Amino acid sequence: MSHHIVEVKDLQYHYPDQTPALGGVSFRIHHGESVAIVGANGAGKSTLLLHLNGYLTPTAGEVRIGDFLLTRDTVQDVRRTVGMVFQDPDDQLFMSTVFDDVAFGPLNLGLTPSEVSARVEKALETVGVAHLKKRPPHRLSAGQKRRVAIASVLSMSPDILVMDEPSAGLDPRARSQLISILQTFHHTKIIATHDLDMVVDLCERTIVMHEGVISADGPTMEIFGNDELLAVSCLEKPLRIQGCPVCSRRS
């Protein structure tokens, strides 16, 4: 299943004004893996994600998604493989009804109208918002918007899901519902987040970024057990594994 592998080799990126954002990032993610990318604000998480679907072009190094080395010619194929869920659902949901938004991707794939509606139905059902089909996005709650945003990507049947802060701005219940939905997905998942408790629930592997480079890459529980590393990377141990008598009983 080589076409589900995400491989980044010595990726470097400088902003147009020459500020370095990524200083040589390398990793390899296998089919079905669920990987968290954590780090302080400005550590380079979002910049890294934008390379994974070819929105940014590396200053140096390479990105390989499955069989495709990311270039100008393969960018459309890469975007078909990698589903990207952006941080602000208001940016992601640009069409005027939920249906049209979720249909946007499949229509661009050139599917027939009946295939498109089948895909839309299925994607909306997967995230449990089929009843919102006709609603305009501005009349949805934050949690509903997030789910529709995920559906808008699922409808393209991507192999790899890339998510930027999927739990940001959600109330506790919407957050836990989102986590249970994501747990059912069998896609390769790459999640950039500050929500380390969610990482414990969702990701077996964690990549820590600090000032544009990877400072650690390993099993989640191992990383979160390393107090020194977390302190250097401006992170705090998730409440759940802090040994709190109340919280730890729940997990």
Next chain:
Amino acid sequence: MSAKIDRVLYEIGHMDSLAEADTPLHRLDPRANLLTTAVFIVCVVSFGRYEIARLLPFFLYPAVLIGLGDLPLGFLLRKLLIVSPFVIFIGIFNPWLDRTVLLQLGALDISGGWLSFISLLLRFSLTVGAALVLIASTGFTTICMGLEKLGAPRIFAVQLLLLYRYLFILLDQATRMIRAHALRSFTRRGRITLRVFLQMLGNLLLRTIDRAQRIHMAMLSRGFTGEIRIVRQFRFGPKEFFFMFGFSGLFILLRLTDAVSLLGHLALGGIR
């Protein structure tokens, strides 16, 4: 001031929710509504400037639609009132400038100016009323798609849809800016000076441009290549046919013949 934005947001939202209802009128193909409204407006404005009597039957159409679509009359009338000043401002000159007596009702002499002023107000209520009823019974999104099906350029229809989508977000951002300003301006009762205004606008504009870039990113990552495609099947069936040709026929009939006088004669004759 933020009350103004709140009102705008409320009104758009309210019109929007009206359009979500499911009545026989709402189920019509939008093309039928659009074309019928067009015929209606052209017929109404094509009457002579002193016409009053023959405009009255045209109120039948908004009335029937308000009934069919179960629309709130009071809300629509209030909206009508809000936009009336310009027409009244222009029209109020008519009674001044045109004082020839054209109609006598008993001892009352009515000048051409008053007749044309009343006629103007009737036209205004009819045309604006029809537009409000159209949007309340069809919904903006559906209207845009109907326009596209009727031959409007796709890119323009998409522009309307996207504008509508981001209107709410931008209005919300503007509200938050005004609120933040009001909370920290103590001396001038929240009034905004030109210097502050320019910075507010500039900041809002920068955020907007950044947002456009993120939206573009989101579009690209879902396979956007310059063309936005929308599937929407509309069916112009017998109902639409009946609605459109029935009403349009009636409007044209009312325009070309003087049915009201006929009816009036009959009624007056009956009384005597």
Next chain:
Amino acid sequence: MHMADALLSPAVGTTMWAVTAATTAYCSTKVRKSLDDRKIPLMAVLAAFVFAAQMINFTIPATGSSGHIGGGLLLAILLGPHAAFLAIASVLSVQALFFADGGLLALGCNIFNLGVFPCFIAYPLIYKKIIGSDPTSGRLLTASLIAAVIGLQLGALGVVTETTLSGISALPFSSFVLLMQPIHLAIGIVEGVVTAGVISFIWQTRPEILTRAAADQPLGMVPIKPILIGLIMATVLTGGVLSWYASEHPDGLEWSMFKVSGHEELQAPSAGVHSSLEGVQAKTAFLPDYGFKETPGNDSGRLGTSVAGLVGGMLVMLLGAGIGLVLKKRNAPILSNP
């Protein structure tokens, strides 16, 4: 100021619709062919921005009154003429539909007055020429001021011309011009100052936005010839359609006819609608009572506003209200179901 349906004759209204529709089609093709698909979301959010910005009022220095931005020129500077035209057209369409600003027939006029002038006259022929290739803040202010004022003066003149040609308002052209132009001079100055201010704010904070916008539409690339030809065609078309319409249906021009040739002319039966109206009346002459006897010599029948007409009209209106009420009642239980 927005043109309103009620002030328009169908000839003027539909002509302006046709002109605007053609311009929209032309601009749509131009934007689609520009191969810059970033403009599609940009156009839309900037239109939404203008919509929201119009809601923010500021205090005009030394006057105490308040002003806001119109945004036409600003959009032209940020998007280039074609995309800006589409953006302005979309803002006006939303306003016409949701706030009944103007109305649907008048939308053609409004888009023309507020879109064509800033995008195809004020921006390319005035703003760009003054600002040249190396903008200074002084030049920016001059260019914005003059472009905004001229754009709005032309727009106001458009409103006056369209209203006068329609002949629904009794205001003579000259008084209407004297009424509208000074108001729009003030509005234009405010617009120019605000546009210059916002642009210079962007210039200071993120100059690359403006250079990118300018790179999209090379200087002087807006051809003057097609615009002039378009304007001339619009004028000829309006004139032609109007005179045809006037000869067929003189209603709209009655008032001016009356001014020129006196009362008798007005009373003389005219062609078209009035004669057909009289025809109907002739057929109904078997009715003994023709209006109220108390108004001898009442010739209002010719004017379409006879007493009988009023009575009939009101009857139909009442009937309509009745139908509406009945339908509403019938709908009510269906809606309360879910």
